[in-house]
Amino acid sequence: xxxxxxxxxxxxxxxxxxxxxxxxxxxxxxxxxxxxxxxxxxxxxxxxxxxxxxxxxxxxxxxxxxxxxxxxxxxxxxxxxxxx
Amino acid sequence: xxxxxxxxxxxxxxxxxxxxxxxxxxxxxxxxxxxxxxxxxxxxxxxxxxxxxxxxxxxxxxxxxxxxxxxxxxxxxxxxxxxxxxxxxxxxxxxxxxxxxxxxxxxxxxxxxxxxxxxxxxxxxxxxxxxxxxxxxxxxxxxxxxxxxxxxxxxxxxxxxxxxxxxxxxxxxxxxxxxxxxxxxxxxxxxxxxxxxxxxxxxxxxxxxxxxxxxxxxxxxxxxxxxxxxxxxxxxxxxxxxxxxxxxxxxxxxxxxxxxxxxxxxxxxxxxxxxxxxxxxxxxxxxxxxxxxxxxxxxxxxxxxxxxxxxxxxxxxxxxxxxxxxxxxxxxxxxxxxxxxxxxxxxxxxxxxxxxxxxxxxxxx
Numbered sequence: 347x348x349x350x351x352x353x354x355x356x357x358x359x360x361x362x363x364x365x366x367x368x369x370x371x372x373x374x375x376x377x378x379x380x381x382x383x384x385x386x387x388x389x390x391x392x393x394x395x396x397x398x399x400x401x402x403x404x405x406x407x408x409x410x411x412x413x414x415x416x417x418x419x420x421x422x423x424x425x426x427x428x429x430x
Numbered sequence: 431x432x433x434x435x436x437x438x439x440x441x442x443x444x445x446x447x448x449x450x451x452x453x454x455x456x457x458x459x460x461x462x463x464x465x466x467x468x469x470x471x472x473x474x475x476x477x478x479x480x481x482x483x484x485x486x487x488x489x490x491x492x493x494x495x496x497x498x499x500x501x502x503x504x505x506x507x508x509x510x511x512x513x514x515x516x517x518x519x520x521x522x523x524x525x526x527x528x529x530x531x532x533x534x535x536x537x538x539x540x541x542x543x544x545x546x547x548x549x550x551x552x553x554x555x556x557x558x559x560x561x562x563x564x565x566x567x568x569x570x571x572x573x574x575x576x577x578x579x580x581x582x583x584x585x586x587x588x589x590x591x592x593x594x595x596x597x598x599x600x601x602x603x604x605x606x607x608x609x610x611x612x613x614x615x616x617x618x619x620x621x622x623x624x625x626x627x628x629x630x631x632x633x634x635x636x637x638x639x640x641x642x643x644x645x646x647x648x649x650x651x652x653x654x655x656x657x658x659x660x661x662x663x664x665x666x667x668x669x670x671x672x673x674x675x676x677x678x679x680x681x682x683x684x685x686x687x688x689x690x691x692x693x694x695x696x697x698x699x700x701x702x703x704x705x706x707x708x709x710x711x712x713x714x715x716x717x718x719x720x721x722x723x724x725x726x727x728x729x730x731x732x733x734x735x736x737x738x739x740x741x742x743x744x745x746x747x748x749x750x751x752x753x754x755x756x757x758x759x760x761x762x763x764x765x766x767x768x769x770x771x772x773x774x775x776x777x778x779x780x781x782x783x784x785x786x787x788x789x790x791x792x793x794x795x
Contacts, residue, residue, distance in 0.1 A: 354562065354763075384766060385635055388566035393528035395563055408528065408560070409672075 347423055349378045352387050352397040357410040361396040368416035374424045376400075401427065456660045464514075471510050478503030497693035504734060505685050508595060512681070512727050515594040516673040520666030522553045528564055535581075536571045540624065541617075543577035548616035551584030552593065552609065561585075562763050569640040575632075576624025583780055584616030587755040591726040599734065604795065608747065611790060615783035623775060631772035680728025688731030697740050704741035711745045712788035716781050719752030729753045743795050748788030755780050 351365055362380065369376050381387060387395060397407035398416070405411070405419040481502050482488050488495035531550050535543055561582065568578040588609055597605035629637070691700075704711055733750045737743060756777060764773055 354560075356560070384562055384566060385639055387563050388570060388639055391567075393532065393564050393567040394560050409668075 350399040372420040520669035524662040544580040544620040547581035548584040548613040580620025588612035589726040619779035631769040684728035684731040688735035691735040701740035706742040715749040723757035744788040744791030
């Protein structure tokens with residue numbers, strides 16, 4: 347699955363760490379892409395960073411996500427991907 | 431913060447969000463918390479007096495007694511106000527997400543847009559790095575640059591933390607005047623900037639981005655509708671925790687500086703340089719304050735101490751607003767999207783506006 351992490355400055359490292367840990371915990375294979383270009387962020391429709399999109403769906407924006415929440419989102423996204 | 435429910439929503443469907451019973455329990459818990467807060471807050475002055483005079487037996491009017499009372503009364507007061515405000519703002523923010531603000535502002539005509547932008551700027555937290563994506567998002571949905579500037583100017587200057595602390599400690603007149611003048615300044619600046627054809631000062635890539643062809647819709651614009659009270663309260667608690675973690679060092683430094691001013695800088699000195707009769711001190715306070723940056727919670731104790739030492743209200747206010755209003759990192763970020771002429775215009779309007787607010791305060795109060 348495709349994970350995009352949108353960061354500008356605040357909480358960038360924490361968010362990335364949370365995403366990496368969540369991927370590990372959820373046991374999914376994911377491609378994590380970091381986006382820190384303002385134009386890209388704006389085109390993605392993100393209004394506040396840090397933000398995370400999983401397979402094109404925004405799961406968090408404007409704050410550093412909790413690992414447990416990310417794990418839940420990842421597992422749901424994975425099951426959606428297999429059923430569809 | 432609105433996103434908790436997005437996660438809950440795609441997490442496990444409605445069951446994860448918590449039933450109405452859990453909702454009600456959480457709501458009652460929060461109400462009880464507020465009542466406990468009120469009881470505790472109402473006892474702070476009495477406690478400080480008792481602690482200073484009966485418990486430590488310090489003589490009334492002494493240097494030490496003053497400093498100690500400042501600490502045991504004002505420090506917890508400021509801290510408790512901070513907790514309450516960030517909680518209330520946290521709840522507000524679950525309704526007023528950036529997406530929602532953009533929705534409200536889009537398609538307004540100019541004046542109404544500027545006024546709304548200034549009002550919405552008050553409870554919106556504003557860290558220098560959240561400014562750019564939000565600013566771009568506004569422009570993308572066709573919000574005029576002048577309106578976006580009104581938001582950008584009001585947002586840090588009329589700070590919800592400063593507002594609530596002013597209200598809590600100096601009453602509604604001063605707090606109200608601060609808010610009204612700050613918003614008026616945002617509205618006027620935005621309107622004036624719009625007259626300058628500011629679009630020519632956007633960086634080329636930004637100008638490209640905001641052309642209608644690129645308009646993007648963010649799919650979670652209606653998030654706030656799906657959020658229940660459990661999620662709102664939880665997210666407000668998270669924002670209280672995050673805010674406290676972020677500002678406590680400012681707060682401690684501010685209180686220590688405030689206490690030092692309170693204890694050791696003589697009244698005559700402050701009165702001479704920061705009193706009403708020295709007309710030049712408002713612009714000087716702004717020039718000194720602009721390059722400094724601290725959060726409102728940190729500046730407030732210094733503001734309080736200066737005021738109690740005989741500094742004029744407008745001068746102290748101008749200093750506080752200029753410290754929290756503009757930061758160098760924010761300008762560096764802004765430089766990535768707008769060209770220097772507009773940056774300097776922005777700084778100029780902020781500075782000039784604060785000077786005017788300072789003089790008005792000195793005249794009226």
